[in-house]
Structure formats: structure tokens, C-alpha cells
Amino acid sequence: MIYECHGHIILDSVAYKGAVKPHENGVCKEAVHQNLKTCAEHGIVFYRDGGDKHGVSVFAKQIAFEYGIDYRTPAYIIHKKGYYGSMFGRAFKNMSEYRGLVAEAKRLNADFIKITASGMLDFTNAGEVTGPDMPEEELCEMVKTAHGEGFAVMIHANGADNIKRALTAGADSVEHGYYTDAETLRIMAQTGAVWVPTSVTSANLIGSGKYDDSLLRRIVDGHKASLLEASALGIPVACGSDAGAACVPQGKGTLDELETLISLGIDPEPGNRKIAEVFKKC
Numbered sequence: 001m002i003y004e005c006h007g008h009i010i011l012d013s014v015a016y017k018g019a020v021k022p023h024e025n026g027v028c029k030e031a032v033h034q035n036l037k038t039c040a041e042h043g044i045v046f047y048r049d050g051g052d053k054h055g056v057s058v059f060a061k062q063i064a065f066e067y068g069i070d071y072r073t074p075a076y077i078i079h080k081k082g083y084y085g086s087m088f089g090r091a092f093k094n095m096s097e098y099r100g101l102v103a104e105a106k107r108l109n110a111d112f113i114k115i116t117a118s119g120m121l122d123f124t125n126a127g128e129v130t131g132p133d134m135p136e137e138e139l140c141e142m143v144k145t146a147h148g149e150g151f152a153v154m155i156h157a158n159g160a161d162n163i164k165r166a167l168t169a170g171a172d173s174v175e176h177g178y179y180t181d182a183e184t185l186r187i188m189a190q191t192g193a194v195w196v197p198t199s200v201t202s203a204n205l206i207g208s209g210k211y212d213d214s215l216l217r218r219i220v221d222g223h224k225a226s227l228l229e230a231s232a233l234g235i236p237v238a239c240g241s242d243a244g245a246a247c248v249p250q251g252k253g254t255l256d257e258l259e260t261l262i263s264l265g266i267d268p269e270p271g272n273r274k275i276a277e278v279f280k281k282c
Helices: 016-023 029-041 056-067 095-107 136-148 160-169 182-191 213-232 252-263 269-278
Strands: 002-007 044-049 070-072 077-080 089-092 113-116 153-157 173-176 194-196
Touching (some): 002 194, 002 252, 002 269, 029 044, 029 056, 044 056, 044 269, 095 136, 113 136, 136 160, 153 160, 160 173, 194 269
Parallel strands (some): 002 044, 044 070, 153 173
């Protein structure tokens, strides 16, 4: 079975603004149906969305069964104001507001909570991550609160220190996880968190003309080396492509990610099953 453990059904793999525009005044149901249909045509039976702020993934969950897809969503990313997440989420200024957003996600029938510990990759500077990093104490309180409400927690994290903070806080899955290191991977192995590496978000950019290909190859090669080390440590790795991101088409991007993992000798099935078991409505 083919699992997409990290996608954004709102996106079209071309441009964020263009993909989001049809939903600005209400969910464009036709676009959601089309993306789900595409996923089904590629054999996808499970789709864990990374959320959006326009209600698209919430609607998709309501109709995904029509396409034979088991669909999970956090409704939206929850992020601290001024930190990464505004493209897909809702911001909080203090823990009282955070708790309110968790409660709202529950009201929207969310299956889990997604929070951010870092920014995105800086594709112009290998090894760098954009934006500020979430303080560990605050991150721990966020995860504890979500767990207390019965939710599993997906954490977007890049950079070894940020990934460590996410794991220390109790992340049930680490999303992306670029620029990790041996110590961080050992911690991940001890916690039992699932790694969803979204390898093709970088690999599929090679040759697109968007960034320097030699820099992209360094990022991709380093990520693959970390995945091999993770596999040797027995870390569960799940297939998630960041479907809908630039150069990662719905459906095909998932197959690209699956092919990448298999080429590295990694079987994502145990990680996929763990995601399906843990990230379900409380």
C-alpha cells in the first residue's frame, strides 16, 4: 500500500500563491476533488496532511473516503507569532492562545497537532535554516499540552539542535529533519519517534533552475547519508514527500519519495504503519 505521510492537498507543486488563491474566499471543492482523484490514481490509500489555514484539509478529510483514502489532518499548523508557519497556520502569542488553538483544532475534528520548531531550508546556503528557533522550554509545554488533550504531535524541525529540542519535547514524528547529526539520530532512536524525511522536496528541485544544482546535490547527499545512518539505528522512517510543494506533484511526488527510500534500502512500511496508528483522532 502507498502512504503519503506528509502532504498538503491545498498545493499544486507549482506556486504557493497560485495554489492558495482559489481558496481565499472559501474552499474550492473542485480543486480538492481533483487532487484527491490524482492521489487515488497513483495508488495512495493514506494521506496525512500538514494542514493549511483555509480549511482545505478539513474539507478534504470529509470527502477523501470517496477516493478510498484514509485521510488525517491537524487542520492547521500552530506556530508562535513571528516564527515559521504563517503560510499554513495560525499564530499564538502566549500559551493561553496556544491552548485555544488546540481546542479549536479539536472542534474542527483534527486528528493530531502540528507545531514548528524551526524554519525552512535556505536553498541558497547549504546547512542554513531560515527564521528563529523555538525555545526548548516553550516547545516542551506545547507538546505536553497537546498530549494532554489526547493528540499526537507532528513537529516541523530542521537543524540538529532544533531536532533535538523537538525530540526532547516529545515529538511523535519529526518532519523534514534536514541537517541532523549522529548524536541527534541516536536520541531519535531512543525516543521511538518516526522520521518523515521528505527527501524529494530538495531532490526534485535539481534541474528546475530555481537554485544552484551543486548546492542542492550537497543537501540531498547529506540527507541520504543521514537516512542510511537512521536505518542502521532502526529508526522508523515513513514515506512523506511534502506533496504539493515545488516540483513535488500530488501523487507522483509520493512515488518519487517511495522510490528514493527503497533505493537506499529503507522499508518505510513499519514507519507508515506507526504513523497511521499514532496519528489518529483522539
